[in-house]
Amino acid sequence: MPTYRSHVLVCGGTGCIAGGSALVQARMKEELAKKGLDKEVLVVQTGCHGMCELGPILVVYPEGTFYTRVQPEDAAEIVEEHLYKGRVVERLLYRPSEKLESVKHYNELPFYAKQNRIALRNCGYINPDNIEEYIARDGYQAMGKVLLEMTPDDVISEIKKSGLRGRGGGGFPTGMKWEFCKKSVSDKKYTICNADEGDPGAFMDRSILEGDPHSVLEGMAIGAYAMGADEGYIYCRAEYPLAIKRLKAAIAQAESYGLLGRNIMGTNFSFELHIKEGAGAFVCGEETALMASIEGERGMPRPRPPFPANKGLWGKPSNINNVETWANVNPIILKGGDWYASMGTEKSKGTKVFALTGKVKNTGLVEVPMGITIREIIFDLGGGIIDDKKFKAAQIGGPSGGCLTEEHLDLPVSYESLTAAGAIMGSGGLVIMDEDTCMVDVAKFFLEFTQAESCGKCVPCREGTKQMLLTLQRITSGKGTMEDLDKLEELAVMVKESSLCGLGQTAPNPVLTTLRYFRDEYEAHIKDKKCPAKACSGLIQYLVSPDLCRKCGLCAKNCPVNCISGDRQTPYVIDQSRCIKCGTCLEVCPFKAIRKE
């Protein structure tokens, strides 16, 4: 293998590709060739670095210099200055703020300093399309250890010892789940990877699949060995074309190396892996619905029991785990269950990946030990709220989760603490909201989603979410009554308690938590007919302040429904009966003469 003095890692995650990183990579190669450095410096496309806000990201090793927002035009300068002359290109370094020094190295960034990347260990470090790079970072070593030195019971007891729990949202102890499946007697068993990451606001699974696909394959093979399965499926949503492409390539490579397929590593263990593309249904993230979908049917949940461990895919014992859970298996086997269990809280061990998004400065993926506080995540890693506005709420766990408020900022994150606060860990989506976000609107937003995605099989979910949504629509348009609030709460509890699957059982959470923590906002919508955050279009008015209006007419010209009248002599007036509240006038007015009330 040729050796290189420097490696240039260009991020190939979805965020950075959208920012133009493919072109950056091509230009870097061109410029290096021009200087005759292409035999000394290797350009590698890696998976996601997690700091999507600053993309496209480029890291130069061995120094670990961290360049941000790199454009194709910058390639020549990086090659000329850094790789040829050895001088860091200052202007492309990350500066946390105007006042602070720029940060040269990867590990000095506050965003990375508090992280402990286990599931994301290889994301951003290796080329996901090259199995050799995965192997060089201890890849498939855990599988070797398991196949040659451990019995299936040893594997299960190690996983149990680690305290690993399902990272997809349920939080069920992984070792126990494996044990149930192992104990089921059958001629055929399946292991399944749930990669139908549907929660709006979560993208850690995507990042792992795109940045380190082999870690999932290896985890699944180890699980299959422990449970006695010889066939597996990865069910990946079709909205992730790059993840599917990289998974296919990874499976083909692993097969050609004898790490998947028949008689792996010369043992009696065989494991065949398939990819199933989803077809666009959120409910397929529920395990029984997912299996129905693999079987080619409508993806509707089935009542449990029987549990998949006894009767799953095609009636055979099956095990389903989420992408992030599988990615944690290799390090646990190599370093031991005790090592993993040394991190986290009493009942929630190890680390969890959160997708930090919304009104926070550093959006991206962070992997942190359980037990960290929400405040640390938002303010230390996330850098605080955009424009230094006031923090209002953190929505955790997607449409199944709930909102946490300022009083929860110092809450140590664990499965138990979040459930007690009315939210759930869920898949780990963490959307930050500031004072401009209306909590009633947020609750309505999530219900619109779950109502549309309800499969319609059971009545409480199908009809209950619909009625709840109609009630919220009445409230946000100013037509709600105080009785609506009681009815909303009653319905929410009913849907939660009587729905068939996780979708319906958790769909009311956003409503229930906002009612619990932001009841005053609901009441303001009903009693005062006002939206305190000025977000609900049915309750706001756009008005022209005559003293500030210079009668330029820009607002009238840009109004899509022509509802603003006036001329050089008379001040402009908005006809409220025809106004569609699009806010265009407010944006175009150069004199700030238009206000929102």
Place this chain on the structure above:
Amino acid sequence: MVTALSEVPQKTLEILEPWRGRKGFLIPVLQAVQHTFGYVPKEAIEVVSREMKMPTAEIYGVVTFYAQFHLNPRGRHIIRVCRGTACHVRGSLKLLDKVKEMLKVEENGTTEDLRYTLEPVACLGACGLAPVMMIDEDTHGRLVPDKLGAIMDQYV
């Protein structure tokens, strides 16, 4: 994507061939049909039903269950405006309204010249770049309504 309706039965047979005698074929077959024709034509459903001995009602059940399948022809370019949480908080509704206004179509509608189909989607998983939309396989992030025209012009 442009296939004459008369070719549908023949092409559908070709798609079916490798799946004969295997279980769990329906969704991958429908995905291939949709990929070949741009939608799932009625004629293709009839062929699948006859050849695989499956009631058409069952096939329609699956087609209408999943958001990815379409029973009518769609535009050459698919615009997917993300309506996920992170995008919502960063103003994706305004973006969607702007696209609707520019194309003069409603959600899930197709322009008369079959150039674009507009689809709001639940989440594209690029939340770090919110608000986001996808045109075909390309992701465009950190959008503001003013940028839309220039981006859409790239897709003829």
